């Protein structure tokens with residue numbers, strides 16, 4: 035008999051690290067992970083089995099399918115927005131074909147258990163694209179269905195995969211009456227920039243916020259790659275993980291959408307710098323905008339409307355901007371670097 039498990043792809047990444055830790059702290063859920071990289075020792079001790087390999091390797095997915103009964107998939111593996119601009123074709127392969135493989139995998143699992151597999155998908159503010167700063171200022175809190183005109187390969191990939199998820203959830207093989215049992219229970223969050231005290235992201239465009247904090251905590255100088263007035267929404271990693279679990283646990287009848295905005299605070303880069311300097315006086319943080327990465331951040335909304343998430347599944351982030359720094363980022367990061 036195959037064992038029922040949760041499958042997490044991209045488990046060695048930023049969200050993966052936090053989600054594996056939170057799920058394994060929370061008790062008895064057996065976790066199977068898949069990532070191109072091995073897990074670090076601490077994380078590996080928390081999972082039932084780790085597969086080192088690619089989401090593009092269908093044989094590997096088949097062997098997971100043969101051994102485990104996956105009833106929830108958290109598909110986190112992706113190439114982030116800055117990295118994707120250097121290798122757009124590879125980004126498309128990993129972000130879109132990889133997601134298609136996992137949706138097929140979930141569909142097949144669902145068909146074999148006779149009930150839909152829950153599929154959590156991390157979308158992003160990168161799914162939005164605002165044409166200029168005046169429009170961005172005027173747009174205010176952007177709703178899910180507005181400004182879906184991404185300017186990055188990563189944003190296009192995310193937006194398209196939201197549609198693929200909707201297809202697998204609602205219309206999969208719509209001309210074949212027998213196929214309904216396997217439909218995927220697809221649920222997605224459009225994340226803002228995420229800031230973790232424990233890990234540093236790589237290849238993203240919202241990375242200036244976590245990079246600034248981690249550099250200061252280590253006493254290293256940091257040149258921020260966006261202007262002081264650059265503004266996008268952010269959230270502390272523990273709140274992002276709680277949001278994933280809250281959406282995954284919501285009864286299907288409570289959900290009015292497949293894709294939800296969420297946010298916690300939306301400081302400018304200068305406001306982040308001030309908080310970092312309060313915590314680490316003398317930190318050497320300067321601004322050296324990279325025109326191209328700045329243009330990507332300028333195309334993302336300054337804020338998003340997350341009313342639907344609050345109403346449907348009780349999104350309620352614990353950390354506002356001040357609390358995130360005072361109660362989570364600064365104390366945890368000080369412990370991490372021993373400062």
Ligand code: SER
Pocket residue numbers: 114115116157158159160188225226227228237238239240241
């Ligand atoms: N934080 C991601 C990035 O910057 C966006 O989802 O690429």
